Amino acid sequence: MKRDGHIHSPYCPHGSSDTFIQYIEKAISHNFTDITFTEHAPLPDSFIDPTPQQDSGMKPEYLMPYIEELQCLQKQYANDIRIRIGLEVDYIKGFEQETRHFLDTYGHFLDDAILSVHFLQWQDTFECIDFSPECFINFSKKVGSVEQVYHLYYDTVLQSIKADLGPYKPKRIGHPTLIHKFQLAHHEKINDDTQIHQVLDIMKQDGYELDVNSAGLSKQFCHEPYPPFAFINYCHAIELPYVFGSDAHCVADLHQHYNVILPI
Secondary structure, three states: OOEEEEEOOOOOOOOOOOOHHHHHHHHHHOOOOEEEEEEEOOOOOOOOOOOOOOOOOOOHHHHHHHHHHHHHHHHHOOOOOEEEEEEEEEOOOOOHHHHHHHHHHHHHHOOEEEEEOOEEEEOOEEEEOOOOHHHHHHHHHHHOOHHHHHHHHHHHHHHHHHOOOOOOOOOEEOOOOHHHHHOOOOOOOOOOHHHHHHHHHHHHHHOOEEEEEHHHHHOOOOOOOEOOHHHHHHHHHHOOOEEEEOOEOOHHHOOOOHHHHOOO
C-alpha cells in the first residue's frame, strides 16, 4: 500500500482552488493506492480565530458539500484508488465539549481523521503558532521565552491526546513537532527531545498513530519533517504506527518528499 494520509482540498479557505480530481489523478499517476482528504474542520462556533483573515477552518456550510462530493468521487474512482473522507480537527483547550459535539454529529461520515494543535492559549487569548515567524516571535515575548512556548505547545499536545472527545475522536495525532516550523527564524536552539519522546511514548501507550508529516521540509524556517528524522526512527523502535502525510494545500505539493521519508 502506498498511502498519503494528510491532504487538503479546494474547500480549504487558506489553500488553493486545485480540484479534487487534480489531486486524485496525480495520486494515481504516482502509484498511490490510498489517500485521505483531511480538510480543516470548522472551528467551534464560540471560538474566535486569531488569524488575520480568520480562515483557519472550513466554513460550516461547506462541510456536507465537502463530504458529499467525496462520496461521489469514492464511487467514481473505486477501481483505481481508495479515497478516504477525513478531517483535520483542531484541539483547542477549553473547547473540548464543542469539539466532541461536532464529532458526535459528523464523525460517522468520516473514514479517517487527524487531531492537531495549531492554537495555543496564553492567559485569555489564543495564538495560531504556525501562522508567521513574526506572530510566533511576538507570542514568545508575551509568554516569556521561546522555550516556554515550546513547553506550552507540548503540554497542549499531551492534553489533546488525553482529552475525552468521544467515540469519533481522531486516532492520528497531526504533526506533533509543528512548533519547529520557525526554528530557523527565532535563532534559538531548544532541546525538546524529552518532550517529543514523552509525546510519542504516550501516543504508543494510548493506542494512537502518528502523522509523519513531510511539509516541514519545504518550510523556509524549518527544513525537517514533523517529527524530525531521528524521531521517525524512534517510532520504529517503539512500534508506534504512523502514516505518511504530505499536508498538501495544492496539487504541486501532493506527496512532497515521499521518497525522502520512505527510506526511513
